[in-house]
Amino acid sequence: MKEFQLMDGKTSDKEWLYNLYQNAMKPCIKATWGWNEEFQSNGFDNNLKPTDWKIIKNGLERIGGFVLKESNDHLWLEMIIIKPEYQQKGVGRRVLTYIQSIAKEKSLPLRLSIIKANLVRPFYLKLGFCQYDEDDSFYKMQWHS
Structure with missing residues (x-):
């Protein structure tokens, strides 16, 4: 997959997203x-309403x-x-690069947190994120353009 498309999440996507x-x-x-x-x-x-999501698609498939x-x-x-x-x-990397371009365009840092049991921290470090804090459950990460 070389490219991806984005579509706004709809109420009808709720079950698929959950x-x-x-x-x-x-x-x-x-x-x-x-x-x-x-x-x-x-x-x-309550916190991840379908309309808050951008759905990533590969052709007609939601991925x-x-x-x-x-x-x-x-x-x-979030x-x-x-x-x-x-x-x-490479899908996650391309999507994150796209999100980083939004942050750069807005001249804002991009922040996120990772549950420590999720092994994706090295992925974010490779994309230039730095850890700025942590607690018992989460790593807090940030990227600046």
Whole structure:
């Protein structure tokens, strides 16, 4: 896959997005706090509304998504998930490079946090992110243009 397309998430994408979230995040969340389905479902509904997402597509296939939020002093990458069969193929790197270009254009740092049980920290370090903080559960990362 050389390119990807983005589309705005719609209410009708809710089930697909939650399944994507569940498949990607359940192992990390379970290892960190345990998985409570009701808590996760409610938290997803309240904090990651389908209309907040950009859906990543390869042709007609939905292959992932991300939620990018803007505040007055930074951009916050709330979530990015790529379907497992598209991981390790450069999709995440291309999407992150695109998001970094938005941050650069707005002259804002790009921030995110990573659950420590998720092994993606080296990926972000390779893309120029630096760790600026951590707590018991998360690494806090930041990128400046």
